[in-house]
Amino acid sequence: MSDLAKKKIEVSGLSVSYGGVTALDSISLDVYEHEILSIIGPANAGKTTFLNCINRMIDSIPDARVQGTVKIDGDDVRQVRDVNALRRRIGMVFPLPVGLPMSIYDNVAYAPRMAGKTDKTRLDELVERCLRQSALFDEVKDRMGDLGTKLSGGQQQRLTIARALSMEPEILCLDEFSIAVDPVTTMRIEEVLKELRKEVTIVLVTNLVQQAKRLADRTALFLDGKLIELDSNEIIFSRRTADQRTFQYVQGLFG
Amino acid sequence: MTDTTSGTDEGQVSTSRRIAAIVEPAIEWLIRLCGFSAIFFVFGIFFFVFSSGADFIMNRLDVVEFMTSPEWYPTSVSNKRYGTLALVAGTLSVTTLAMMIAVPFGLGTAVFISEFCDGPFKEALKIIVEFLAAIPSVVWGFIGLAIMNPVIIDVFNAPIGLNVLNGGVILGLMSVPIIVSIGEDALKAVPDTYREASLALGATKWQTVYKVLFPAARSGLLAAVLLGVGRAIGETIAVLMATGHAVQIPNSPLDSVRTLTATIAAELGETAQGGDHYQALFAIGVLLFIFTFAVNLTADLLVRGIKNK
Known part of the structure; x- marks a missing residue:
């Protein structure tokens, strides 16, 4: 991606430890506006911790120590006073779908309502648009009052994405969203993400190397809390990787 | 278990299965008994309380007075x-x-x-x-x-x-x-x-x-x-x-x-x-x-x- 692109997220020297155990080791990277950056790496590489630093969910982990800075549009997130407002700018999708114990409609309307938007017609529009964006609307349009938790796993995950979009976030973070989702739904969500890229910046943590290859503009490899390599997909998924380990991991020859 | 299972292994397996066949139903019945005992005690207590007052309740108690009078x-x-x-x-x-x-x-x-x-x-x-x-x-x-x-x-x-x-x-x-x-x-x-x-x-x-x-x-x-x-x-x-x-x-x-x-x-x-x-x-x-x-x-x-x- 060209240097002209605007930097949406700037991470520099980010280190995190949990009770003395290092989870992230001085990570520095930039995420450009309207790109899909994917982060790959084995378990315990620090991928989820990295996402938690962006929206400061790391705050609620008692023994986590954070050093370094994460800037969004140039503002250090750790200096942000209103953490709830920050989180509304960042949509988050977790590995396992979490339908909140309320109706499908209320699930999507939850965040806007909590932020004080209660106008019924505008909420109706918003809910429909978010559900359409996450490719769920047609399946649930006749039963918006049903409990969100009663949907199937794949549907709940799309509900989660609709909910993440409900605040019209600038950044969408997805943490291994396809773990509990069948391949067909995964492909549908991937199509959704490609569409969304026009509006939001996407950070995609994934276990599936092929998913990173399909979706991302650039891909980063994390290993034991360190950033091994970050480059465009052309480089990462070729023989020309700067680091031998990247090539091995991508080829599935790792370990 | 591997495909080189010897005769003695099979013997042990069938013995433990036989024990399980006896023990498991016994435990099942024990648990069932515990469950039923709860029902038994509740009904037992209700029966005792009711029967201790039954003669009076059935024959001499004015139910309307009992429920509606503050005296x-x-x-x-x-x-x-x-x-x-x-x-x-x-x-x-x-x-x-x-x-x-x-x-x-x-x-x-x-x-x-x-x-x-x-x-x-x-x-x-x-x-x-x-x-x-x-x-x-x-x-x-x-x-x-x-x-x-x-x-x-x-x-x-x-x-x-x-x-x-x-x-x-x-x-x-x-x-x-x-x-x-x-x-x-x-x-x-x-x-x-x-x-x-x-x-x-x-x-x-x-x-x-x-x-x-x-x-x-x-x-x-x-x-x-x-x-x-x-x-x-x-x-x-x-x-x-x-x-x-x-x-x-x-x-x-x-x-x-x-x-x-x-x-x-x-x-x-x-x-x-x-x-x-x-x-x-x-x-x-x-x-x-x-x-x-x-x-x-x-x-x-x-x-x-x-x-x-």
């Missing part, structure tokens, strides 16, 4: 009356006041312990609350009698401090630990993913509590409240000591009352076994039984209704 004169020589309305009013007024105190305090404490504090402070608080539950009810009654009584007289300028207010506060405090510990368990059982999802959407902690955790834990929280109600209705000695023991329908929280349970406790020892008075007290026992049954049944139906929604 309870079981020892009057000329004009015996067995009306429980005042006693029921006593129980209901004290229980209602107790719940008005215990539900907000109990649930509030449960939320605080479960969501807003952690580390050693949380553990200390839980232990203290559990300690509150371990205080014997006669000690609570003593507090009502010796501490609350003069305080109420002073503060409200009441002629006597042993009344609905006193009993309600004491009962409320007694119900709090039950509501806290069961309510906290219910909140703890809500998966953390709900909290994370809600917080990540920019909801505040408090919004998360009342929009996500309360609905998710509502059957458990309801159970906590109703067990608190059950305790309040069934509690005897503390209310006996704190409510003033006057048979009347209260007009204000500063009126003395007497509850159903206190009546049984206070009078049973004074009656001739098998006499009308004695049997009338068992009739009150049946009434109490019906009350608690109704509370539990309501709770059950509510919880089921919530689950099916």
